[in-house]
Amino acid sequence: MQLEFIGAFQILIGVLARFWPVWLAIALVLGASFTFKKRLGLYGQLFDSGVGIAGVAICLFWLFTAIFAGTVSPFNPLAQIPIMKDALPGAVVPDGGGIYLFGGDKLARDVFSRMVYGSQIVLIIAPAATAFALMVGITLGLPAGYYGGRIDAVLSFLANLVLAFPVILLFYLLVTPGIMDTPIPYAMAGLFFLFPIIFFCVLFFTRFKNRPQLLVLQLALTILIGGWIYVGLVFDADPLGIVSIDSNQLNIFVAVVFASSPGVFRIVRGLTMDIKTRDYVSAAQTRGETPWYIMLWEILPNARGPLIVDACLRIGYTTILLGTLGYFGLGLAPESPDWGTAIKDASRLLRSFIHPALPPTIALMSFVLGLNLLADALREQSLKD
Template sequence: MDTLSYTAILGRILAQFLPVWIALAATFALSFAFRRRLGLYGKLFDSPVGMIGFGIVMFWVFTALFADQIVTFDPYAQFSGMKNKPLGTVLKGAAEGQYSHFLLGGDHLARDVFSRMVMGARSVLSIAPPATLFAFMVGITLGVPAGYFGGRLDTTLSFIANLVLAFPVILLFYLLVTPEIRLTGIPVAMAAVLFLFPILFLTVLLNARFFTDPAKRNLYVGVVLLLGFWAYSGLAFNSDPLGVWRMDPNLLNVFVSVVFVNAPTVFRIVRGIVMDLKARDYVAAGQTRGEGPWYIMLWEILPNARGPLIVDFCLRIGYTTILLGTLGFFGLGVAPDSPDWGSTIDDGRKTLALFPHAAVAPAIALMSLVLGLNLLADGLREESLRD
């Protein structure tokens, strides 16, 4: 028998995801047990929509973490006789200890579609959440003082943000990630500026919190500066002497583009929230106590803005996932043979009429992750409104 039945294929796929099922069961069990002590995260489990979304998102997170144990073959390897093979095709001449079937068939280059779909989760989730987090740090660092102080600072930063937002997002992404732009040095220059913001944000945050306790302030700020500039030297300039922090030029292009495109929108959201919250009584009380403006902004106003920001963070990861898929589809992914879902969909598109499985599998994976993020955001919004 050259192929498995659909029931057997499903059973084997479920078995391959065993580490994910175990991790999901443990996560849900612990979250349910301690949900009353976990704040907004714990309240998420009171929302069926949010819980479903959380489950879908964590499925792909754990898939990315355990990808090496889940894949059945090397996602980059090509196998003789497996070009465009259907689901469940047996691998003839498989070596001892090697998996026996291509569970989701082979693509036009005789690579295992299942393994590429699984490893694609790692490719996407290694970029979208951290890049979105960097964008939030840029947006918060600029948006909080713009909304709180107003005046010329607000006018200048809002004008710059509007300039970026006025440009079509997809076209801006396309321009920023083309291989030719690396020759201009623009991505490195952008990284040199944008990657400073997490260091600046954490430094100001800790300085404002421990300003009255110089010993703790100096310790915490010193650690942030030491680790921050160590990571900064490797990520922005690929000059970490220990080789711990580094970023491939293609990845740097994509990463910087995500941060640059998302940061102005985050800035506008944070600015609007701060302008609303700065008129609240607890802000006036902090000013009366003699608290500094940065303490009030970062330790009084910002925590009260966490609900909308967490919701937008989840949604923005979904938008970024779609944009990364779009870039990969256009051949502008991290690497030409990368298993990221956009590139894999583009590879499968070429034979879509005859062999749809190569494109359908990664498309469903991408759709399900974005759906999960949207449902999670809906659940968080619902619970944050009750908070």
């Protein structure tokens, strides 16, 4: 059967039309942000520069693409239509079945749909893993920088030990099938996922210890919600079935947290050693505040600027690492629509068919570019402050 094709202009119009919910959501968010930017603090200040606007717009594009993937995507990312194998962009599915806007891959799947659904994997793993890495790095970096001495020596040695390994080799060791089939990833997940619970319990205790009723409520909510998420992620035993993560994604998640935490630790440690010499810290010590109160409520808020910038950059690094792991066929399932796996599958026939490799490559590049622009804008604003 001979395939029919649409022209390049029709492909462009078709792609733009498929993203209509994304354009609408971006317009609403940017419109509200410009209107109320003076009330939005650091986020509002991003709209004072073109770099900040571009970074926010690109990141919002992929965020809303992940949210509305089911509406944007014309096909199931795993669906195969045999006649569309290696179909060129703009190929029309026979009998009015739709259009492969970016063509088909070697398994006759829609490249455009796989690119769209691949954003969901990136937007779930990269920010969440970075958030957990921040929790681990902050919880260990604050006492190391504040107390110094043996605590600093031990924690710094452990961090340097992890940093001594090449990142790619470290990830390769953590997500190879031999390790993934053992209890090691789940044991590491059980350890790392405790840090957010510990962090928020200490945070609320130091703040509300003189207000018992409010303290009990805060701790109860933290333990209840944190325990619910913990049980769902580590043991896959959420009774409501809401909190769940695929075993392959869990292994990558743990690997990212393990590899990223030492870098966050070193940043927090250095900032703490600098900030603890400030006058307002001395004033808090004179008032008789506890060390953890000083660390969490005096030092940490004043270190938020560099940490926010680092978080944006770290999400970008994690996205590249996810793409690299997918390219090497590690971690995620072979049929996964993540961008790295899509690039790997397309690279095998790159000399014959280049179109399946371009969309995931451009998607990965643009998302990381948006995060870097956002980090640059945040750095400029933090320097002004």
